[in-house]
Amino acid sequence: MEQLDVVILGGGVAGLGAALKARETGRQAVIFEARDSAGGLLDNFTIDGFRFDHAVHLSFASEEKVRAIFDRTPYITHPSDSYCFDQDRWLKHPVQNNLAPLDANDKVALIKSFLARPSDLAGDDYESWLRHQYGDGIAERYPIRYTQKYWATPASALSTTWIGQRMRRAELDEILYGAMTTETPNTYYTKEMRYPQQGGYKAFIAPLIADSTMRLGHRATAIDTAQRTVTFANGVTVGYQKLVSTLPLPVLARIADAPAEVAAAASQLKATAIDLVSVGFSKPIIKDLWFYIYDEDILASRAYSPSVKSPENAPEGCSSLQFEIYSRGEQSQYSKEEVIANTRAALVKMGIGEPDDVLFVDHRVLPFGNVIFDLGMEARRRTVLDWAAAAGIASCGRFGSWDYLWSNQSLLSGYNAF
Numbered sequence: 001m002e003q004l005d006v007v008i009l010g011g012g013v014a015g016l017g018a019a020l021k022a023r024e025t026g027r028q029a030v031i032f033e034a035r036d037s038a039g040g041l042l043d044n045f046t047i048d049g050f051r052f053d054h055a056v057h058l059s060f061a062s063e064e065k066v067r068a069i070f071d072r073t074p075y076i077t078h079p080s081d082s083y084c085f086d087q088d089r090w091l092k093h094p095v096q097n098n099l100a101p102l103d104a105n106d107k108v109a110l111i112k113s114f115l116a117r118p119s120d121l122a123g124d125d126y127e128s129w130l131r132h133q134y135g136d137g138i139a140e141r142y143p144i145r146y147t148q149k150y151w152a153t154p155a156s157a158l159s160t161t162w163i164g165q166r167m168r169r170a171e172l173d174e175i176l177y178g179a180m181t182t183e184t185p186n187t188y189y190t191k192e193m194r195y196p197q198q199g200g201y202k203a204f205i206a207p208l209i210a211d212s213t214m215r216l217g218h219r220a221t222a223i224d225t226a227q228r229t230v231t232f233a234n235g236v237t238v239g240y241q242k243l244v245s246t247l248p249l250p251v252l253a254r255i256a257d258a259p260a261e262v263a264a265a266a267s268q269l270k271a272t273a274i275d276l277v278s279v280g281f282s283k284p285i286i287k288d289l290w291f292y293i294y295d296e297d298i299l300a301s302r303a304y305s306p307s308v309k310s311p312e313n314a315p316e317g318c319s320s321l322q323f324e325i326y327s328r329g330e331q332s333q334y335s336k337e338e339v340i341a342n343t344r345a346a347l348v349k350m351g352i353g354e355p356d357d358v359l360f361v362d363h364r365v366l367p368f369g370n371v372i373f374d375l376g377m378e379a380r381r382r383t384v385l386d387w388a389a390a391a392g393i394a395s396c397g398r399f400g401s402w403d404y405l406w407s408n409q410s411l412l413s414g415y416n417a418f
Contacts (some may be wrong), residue, residue: 003239004030007230009220010246012040013407014397016208017414018244020069020354021213025418027242031212032232034219038209040095040246041398042407044200047362049315052150052278053367054323056304057201061408065415070204070408074197074308081189083291085298085350088141094168095142096134097178097187107179113137113173118244125375127155129163133170144168145294147300152272152328153372162373162404193289195309204407218271220247223256223390244417246397249384250367258387265383269402274369275325275332277301277343278306281361285352286319299325299347318359321352330367339363371402394418 004023008015013035022029023302037043044053058078061067084092090097096114100105117135126147129138160378168187177185196203223243224233231237244344245252251257253266277300290304300323305316314320323343327333334342340361347353371377388395394417398405401413 001229001237001239002003004028004241006030006242006244007032007238007240008244008246009230010040010397010400011035011038011209011212011214011216011397012207012246012397012410012411013042013205013412014246014400014417015040015244016205016212017411018246018396018417019212020208021413021415021418022040027142027418029213029244030238031214032218032220032230033214033216036216038099038212038214038216039205041204041366042096042202042205044202047278047360048280050278050280050306050318050320051200051313052276052306052320052362053201055274055276055324055369056302056322057407059201059204059290059310059407060190060193060194061406063408066408066411069207069411070194072207073199075194075204075205076197078193078195078289078309079186080190080193081186081289082188083288084142084294085291086294090291092178092182092184094187095292095294095386096170097168097174098140098182098184099175099179100182102179110135110137110141111175112240114170114172124160125156126158126373128159129160130155133167136262137162138170142294144208145296146292149160149184149293149296150326151194151370151372153270153374157374157375159375159377161378166404197310198312200310201407202315205291221255223252223393225256225393227394242394242418243392243393244396244414245388246395246400246414248382248399249388249395249402252393252395252400253384255390256388256393258384262384262387265380267373268380269377269384270328270372270374272326272328272369272372273330273332274366275327275334275339276364276366277323277325277339278323279323279343279347280314281319281321281353281356281357281358282317283353284317284319285357286321293346293350295349299334300346301326301408323325324369328372336363368399371398371404373404377402
C-alpha cells in the first residue's frame with residue numbers, strides 16, 4: 001500500500017487551495033478526484049463550440065491571496081446589472097427597489113403593505129425576516145415565491161444565518177424612488193464581476209491545477225481513520241499522514257463509518273440538486289449577464305449567459321443561456337423531457353428569441369448545488385464537523401464546511417484547512 005504525506009479528497013477549488021498551502025509549507029500533497037477532470041463546480045463542458053460552466057460563476061473576490069491567483073488569467077469586467085422576470089414584464093434587481101414597471105394599483109398595494117410591515121420579528125425563520133423587511137405584499141409576491149424555487153424549501157423552514165450581504169435590506173426612500181422611475185442606482189453588493197477572457201471560469205484556477213499532483217478517476221468509498229487509509233472505488237488504497245476532505249459532509253460521514261449520532265445528524269443535512277439546462281442560439285440575441293425568474297410555471301429560478309460572460313464561450317454570431325432548476329436532495333425531481341419542454345416554453349413566454357433560433361437544449365444534473373439552511377441545520381453541522389476534526393479529518397470547501405461559500409471563500413477554506 002502506498003503511503004502518502006497529505007491526501008486531499010476532491011479536485012475542486014477548495015482541494016486546490018489545500019494543495020497550494022501544502023506546497024507553501026513543504027508538504028507533499030496528492031489530490032484524488034472522482035471525476036475524469038479537475039475543477040468540481042468550477043469545471044465546464046462544451047457542445048458544438050459552445051462552452052458552459054457548471055452553474056453560474058462570476059468573481060468579485062477582494063482577498064489578496066485569491067486575486068494573486070485569479071488575476072494571473074486575463075479577464076473581462078462586467079457591471080453587476082441584473083434583471084427579474086415577473087409575469088409579463090422585466091424589472092431591475094433588486095425587485096423591491098424597481099417597481100416602476102408595475103401597474104399603479106399594484107405599486108400602491110405593495111408600498112402600503114411595506115409601510116404596514118411588522119415592527120418586530122415573528123420568529124427566527126427566513127419568512128418572518130422577509131415579512132419584517134418588506135411587508136407581506138412584497139414578501140409574498142417576490143422573495144417568498146423565489147425562495148421555494150431556489151431553495152426547494154419553504155421560507156418558513158429556513159434559518160437566516162446565510163443572508164449576510166446577499167439580500168438587500170428594505171429602505172423606504174429606495175422603494176419610493178424605484179416605484180417612480182426606472183433610472184435607479186445599482187445597489188448590488190458588488191459593483192463589478194470578473195470572468196476569464198478564454199477557457200470559462202475554470203481558467204481562473206488553471207494555474208492551481210497545473211501546479212498540483214492529481215489523480216483523476218478516484219472516488220473515495222471508505223476511510224479508516226484509525227489506520228489512516230482511504231480506499232477508492234477502483235480498488236486502490238492509500239495511507240496518509242494528513243487527510244483533507246472537500247466531500248459533502250453526508251458523504252463523508254457515510255464512507256468514514258461515523259458513529260450513529262453523527263451519521264444521524266449528517267443524514268439530515270440537505271442540499272439542492274441542480275438541473276442545468278444549456279441553450280445555444282444561432283443569433284446574438286442574448287444581451288443580459290443574468291436574471292431571476294419569479295413565475296411558478298417556469299421551473300428555472302435564474303438564468304445567465306455564457307456568451308455575455310465571454311464571447312469566446314460561443315461561436316461567432318451565436319449566443320447562449322444556461323438555466324438553473326433546483327430540487328431538494330441529491331436527485332432531480334423532474335424528468336429530462338419535462339425540464340427541456342418547460343425551458344422551451346419559458347423562452348417563448350419571456351420573449352427570448354424565436355423557437356427557430358434555438359440550436360440545441362442540453363440537460364444534465366449536478367447532485368450538489370447549494371447547501372440548504374434548514375432550521376436547526378447549524379447544530380447538526382457542528383456535530384459532524386466536531387467528529388471529523390476529532391477523527392483527524394480537515395473538512396473544507398462549500399460542502400465540506402456545509403456553508404454558502406463563493407469560489408474565493410471556498411479556495412481560502414481549503415487553504416486554511418491546515
